[in-house]
Amino acid sequence: MTPTPSRTPASAAGRGGGRLRAAGRYLVPDRPSRRLTQLLLGLVLYGVSDAMVILSGLGVEPWDALSQGLTRTVGLSIGIWTNIIGAAVLLLWIPLRLRPGLGTVCNVLLVGTSMDLLLVWATTPDSLWGRWALLLGGVFLNGVATGAYIGASLGPGPRDGLMTGWAARGHSIRGVRWVIELTVLVIGFALGATLGVGTVIYALAIGPLAQIFIPMLEVKSPPAAPAPGARTTAAEPAASGSASAGPASPGPGPDLAQ
16 A cells, blocks of 8 residues: 655745745745845945945955056946956956856946946045954955855856856866956956055955855755655655755855855
C-alpha cells in the first residue's frame, strides 16, 4: 500500500508560506518582489556607503578613485562618472558574450545617483573620530550592500561581470581583479584621486565582509513540492532532506565584492 505523502516544509513553500524551515535552516521564499526589493535597497545602500567612504577624506576604493579623478580633472559629479563608467564597462561585455540582467541595468542607474544624493547633502566631519566613523561605517555597509544586491541574483554589476567573464576565459579571478582594480586605481591617482588608509582598509575588509553577507542574504529557491499522488520510497525522504541540506551554491565570494 502506497503511503500518502505528507505536507512537508518544501510543499508548504510551493504554497507561498512565510519563512520556511528546511533541513535545519531557514529559506526565504523565492518571490520576484523579494528579489527586486532587495536588489534596489542593496544598490542604493551601496551608493550611500561609497559616499560615506569618500566623505571621510581618508581614501577611496579603486573604482571610486577613477570617478573622483575624472571629477577633479574633467568636471561633473562623482556619481555621474560612476554611472558613466558602469555603462562604459558594459561595452567590454560584448567581446566576452555576456548579457546584462535587470540588476546590471539598475546598478548603472542607481549606485552613482544615490552617491550624489548623499554627497550633496552631507559634508566631511571636522573631527578625526567623525571621519573614521564614516570610513569604517561605510566599509561595513558596503559589505552588507554587496551581499544584498548580489544575493538577489538578478544580474551582476558591470564590474563584477567584467571580472567573472574575463576569468571564465581561463584566468584566476583573483588575478583578474588585481589587474583591473590596480589599473583603475593608478589612473585615478594620476588624475588626482584621494588615496590613503581608507583605500587599504577597504581592500582588506571588503572581501571577508562579502564572504559573510553574500550567503547570508542570498535569496534561495525552496525545494520543489512533490507531485500529487507521487509514489515515495523509504529512501526518498532522506534524499530530499539531503538535497535541502546540501552545500549552499557558491557565492561570488570575496573576489566579487566590487
